[in-house]
Amino acid sequence: MDFELNDDQKAFADMASQFARDKLMPMAAEWDEQQTFPKQILAEAGELGFLSLYTPEQAGGLALSRLDASLIFEQLAMGCTSTTAFMTIHNMVTWMVGSFGTQAAIESYCPKLISGEWLGSYCLTEPNAGSDAAALTTSAKLTEQGYVLNGAKVFISGAGDTDVLVVMARTGEAGAKGISAFIVPADSQGISYGRKEPKMGWNSQPTRSISFDNVVVPVENLLGEEGQGFTFAMKGLDGGRINIATCSVGTAQQALNQATQYLKERKQFGQPLAQFQALQFKLADMATELVAARQMVRLAASKLDQGSSDATAYCAMAKRYATDIGFAVCDQALQLYGGYGYIKEYPMERYFRDVRVHQILEGTNEIMRMIVARRLLQEGAQLL
Numbered sequence: 271m272d273f274e275l276n277d278d279q280k281a282f283a284d285m286a287s288q289f290a291r292d293k294l295m296p297m298a299a300e301w302d303e304q305q306t307f308p309k310q311i312l313a314e315a316g317e318l319g320f321l322s323l324y325t326p327e328q329a330g331g332l333a334l335s336r337l338d339a340s341l342i343f344e345q346l347a348m349g350c351t352s353t354t355a356f357m358t359i360h361n362m363v364t365w366m367v368g369s370f371g372t373q374a375a376i377e378s379y380c381p382k383l384i385s386g387e388w389l390g391s392y393c394l395t396e397p398n399a400g401s402d403a404a405a406l407t408t409s410a411k412l413t414e415q416g417y418v419l420n421g422a423k424v425f426i427s428g429a430g431d432t433d434v435l436v437v438m439a440r441t442g443e444a445g446a447k448g449i450s451a452f453i454v455p456a457d458s459q460g461i462s463y464g465r466k467e468p469k470m471g472w473n474s475q476p477t478r479s480i481s482f483d484n485v486v487v488p489v490e491n492l493l494g495e496e497g498q499g500f501t502f503a504m505k506g507l508d509g510g511r512i513n514i515a516t517c518s519v520g521t522a523q524q525a526l527n528q529a530t531q532y533l534k535e536r537k538q539f540g541q542p543l544a545q546f547q548a549l550q551f552k553l554a555d556m557a558t559e560l561v562a563a564r565q566m567v568r569l570a571a572s573k574l575d576q577g578s579s580d581a582t583a584y585c586a587m588a589k590r591y592a593t594d595i596g597f598a599v600c601d602q603a604l605q606l607y608g609g610y611g612y613i614k615e616y617p618m619e620r621y622f623r624d625v626r627v628h629q630i631l632e633g634t635n636e637i638m639r640m641i642v643a644r645r646l647l648q649e650g651a652q653l654l
């Protein structure tokens with residue numbers, strides 16, 4: 271067991287850190303304030319391979335491990351949480367197309383998704399199927415023209431500004447086994463988008479609902495076979511949960527770094543705040559919990575890379591723990607700034623707003639507990 275990063279991993283992380291410092295951090299507050307979706311910067315991220323980190327090599331991706339991808343996303347999240355979170359969703363889409371798409375679909379979609387010329391959205395949630403995603407009702411009926419989609423999705427990241435949708439829709443029986451996954455061009459006839467949702471955070475990426483009204487999708491855009499869609503969607507989310515957890519860790523690390531510096535500079539009662547032991551202990555606890563969260567995320571990523579049978583439970587544990595700790599650390603960092611933490615001159619309030627949603631999406635943290643408990647209660651299963 272080796273906890274040190276190897277030379278390649280250090281090089282990836284350094285490259286991501288530089289991109290975060292040069293391209294993301296200087297603009298993050300403005301993107302948040304003006305709700306700008308930075309497509310040009312995403313294309314630059316694509317040039318560096320950040321949009322296809324674990325997409326298979328035969329589809330044109332970098333085929334990195336989930337652990338390596340996590341090291342990269344952590345550094346990127348230190349520059350802009352919201353934009354990095356979108357990159358993680360895009361990576362999930364590119365990976366699904368590259369892993370389960372037909373050769374024709376891979377050739378049509380992967381090059382542009384990988385370069386960032388096209389951006390992707392992952393479309394699972396529906397108005398009446400959120401946590402209970404397997405209850406989704408968007409239908410896909412096979413006809414002579416292809417599959418015809420009808421229904422609605424909500425809370426879709428990037429929707430309205432992306433080019434490719436991976437849509438989970440029902441082709442068969444009720445429940446998970448009746449669900450299939452499709453690649454749908456975002457400008458297909460019959461697709462309409464709702465308003466751009468006003469949100470607490472994640473403002474550098476739009477969130478919209480989508481309606482499908484007799485949308486025809488070519489048969490070769492089916493991922494895998496009919497009935498495999500929910501399995502693919504959940505496989506995508508195992509990695510997605512590591513990524514979102516990583517975004518919390520990176521943001522919280524940035525908040526902790528800045529708060530530590532602030533305590534050295536800000537004076538009250540005639541001395542720097544850093545001299546007060548109560549605040550030193552606060553920093554120590556924040557750092558300790560953050561390191562624990564990071565290690566749990568990396569362990570889960572490594573389980574996924576090894577194809578361990580308990581990987582899903584580890585991904586759920588890591589997502590629950592790291593997003594809760596990430597939020598708590600950002601909250602405490604804001605507190606350490608006093609009143610300045612609450613105003614927009616400093617980024618603490620943005621960090622706090624941006625990481626909050628990580629406890630809700632890609633499966634809420636209550637659902638993460640359900641996944642872990644299910645594994646614990648399974649006959650003969652253990653979590654070691």
Ligand SMILES: Cc1cc2nc3c(=O)[nH]c(=O)nc-3n(C[C@H](O)[C@H](O)[C@H](O)COP(=O)(O)OP(=O)(O)OC[C@H]3O[C@@H](n4cnc5c(N)ncnc54)[C@H](O)[C@@H]3O)c2cc1C
Pocket residue numbers: 359391392393394395399400401402424425426427428469472477627630631632633634635636637
């Ligand atoms: C900004 C944003 C971006 C998003 N992006 C995407 C996206 O790109 N693609 C996509 O498909 N979805 C996306 N989502 C949707 C997100 O994944 C869902 O909001 C989430 O899964 C929860 O579903 P819900 O909102 O319907 O809540 P509900 O399922 O209605 O849950 C409400 C509450 O009840 C709890 N709850 C539900 N069932 C149980 C249970 N059995 N036991 C205990 N507690 C339970 C939940 O944890 C939650 O606290 C996004 C959401 C947001 C806010």
